Amino acid sequence: MPHKALSNSSVPQKIKIPAIQHAVKVVQTRLASFCASQTPVDDTHVEILFKEIKLSVEKIKRQIHDKGLTRERLTTGDSNAYRWLNFLCIRENLTNHIASLSAVTQQAFVLTSPPHSLPGSRRPSVSIRFYSTTYLYKATHRQGQVKILINEAFIGAPAALLAGMVYLMLKDRDPKKLAAIRNYARQPAFTQNYESLYSRRSHIKPPGGGHYHLLDIFERVNNQYFDGKIPPPRLGWSSRRSRSKFGHYQMETDTIVVNRALDAPHIPEYVVDFVMYHELLHKQIGVKHQNGRRQVHTIVFRTAEKQFKFYKEALSFIENFIQTS
Numbered sequence: 151m152p153h154k155a156l157s158n159s160s161v162p163q164k165i166k167i168p169a170i171q172h173a174v175k176v177v178q179t180r181l182a183s184f185c186a187s188q189t190p191v192d193d194t195h196v197e198i199l200f201k202e203i204k205l206s207v208e209k210i211k212r213q214i215h216d217k218g219l220t221r222e223r224l225t226t227g228d229s230n231a232y233r234w235l236n237f238l239c240i241r242e243n244l245t246n247h248i249a250s251l252s253a254v255t256q257q258a259f260v261l262t263s264p265p266h267s268l269p270g271s272r273r274p275s276v277s278i279r280f281y282s283t284t285y286l287y288k289a290t291h292r293q294g295q296v297k298i299l300i301n302e303a304f305i306g307a308p309a310a311l312l313a314g315m316v317y318l319m320l321k322d323r324d325p326k327k328l329a330a331i332r333n334y335a336r337q338p339a340f341t342q343n344y345e346s347l348y349s350r351r352s353h354i355k356p357p358g359g360g361h362y363h364l365l366d367i368f369e370r371v372n373n374q375y376f377d378g379k380i381p382p383p384r385l386g387w388s389s390r391r392s393r394s395k396f397g398h399y400q401m402e403t404d405t406i407v408v409n410r411a412l413d414a415p416h417i418p419e420y421v422v423d424f425v426m427y428h429e430l431l432h433k434q435i436g437v438k439h440q441n442g443r444r445q446v447h448t449i450v451f452r453t454a455e456k457q458f459k460f461y462k463e464a465l466s467f468i469e470n471f472i473q474t475s
């Protein structure tokens with residue numbers, strides 16, 4: 151629920167290593183050219199690419215070491231990119247990546263060919279990549295070109311599911327296909343990939359804290375405000391205490407993380423309840439996309455948030471907490 155993120159001057163500056171983004175570009179181009187042709191992918195070519203990725207990861211690793219840095223000092227973009235490259239250093243992941251990319255590329259080809267396309271209309275050019283992202287998938291339409299980004303964690307998903315995703319982006323909104331995709335994103339096949347691509351998630355502490363148990367809080371808030379109808383998300387305390395960030399809902403993995411600083415006897419129950427309520431509203435309301443921008447704290451959201459019984463008290467406690475801690 152970050153209202154404002156406070157800057158923290160004691161945190162050392164993040165470092166960019168150009169070789170990382172360069173390596174990502176090279177690998178993405180190679181993968182795209184593999185899957186663009188209708189002929190089956192040649193195993194020896196995959197083997198060569200696999201070795202190349204491993205080699206560039208080794209080089210980057212040495213650069214990080216030689217600069218006296220650790221992964222934690224990389225910018226978020228570089229850190230995610232480096233994780234992605236490491237992810238593809240697992241043979242099975244690379245194989246799945248190629249198979250899934252081929253599947254979606256072919257599906258896009260089918261959907262933009264006659265009779266699907268309107269007669270006389272130009273065939274749109276579609277480019278697709280799988281990459282580390284917090285979106286499940288995303289399509290950008292610009293001047294007859296469609297750029298599709300699919301979360302890397304979907305690699306190895308059933309071809310029909312991936313085909314449905316491409317359909318959603320190129321054709322029509324289909325609630326059934328959408329529900330199937332969201333459901334898949336909760337399964338271990340997806341979440342395990344997601345966790346290897348994003349380190350932060352794996353640092354979440356179990357829901358049973360020293361003072362509060364998040365499962366109790368979830369059940370109380372769910373019963374009081376949602377008629378107990380919200381299916382339980384994954385729950386965890388953040389690994390670090392934060393002065394400004396009290397909770398977070400990660401849609402992709404259906405996880406609510408609560409700031410560990412709130413797991414203390416001097417924190418009133420209604421404050422932890424409020425944070426839980428806020429994050430459950432995110433789970434219930436979801437994300438609205440407007441003009442290509444992601445909106446979570448919409449008017450609908452803010453109105454619902456005010457239904458919390460101790461709304462004013464909770465807000466003023468939080469404001470005070472930010473200023474005094």
Ligand SMILES: [Zn+2]
Pocket residue numbers: 151152428432446447
């Ligand atoms: Zn929020």
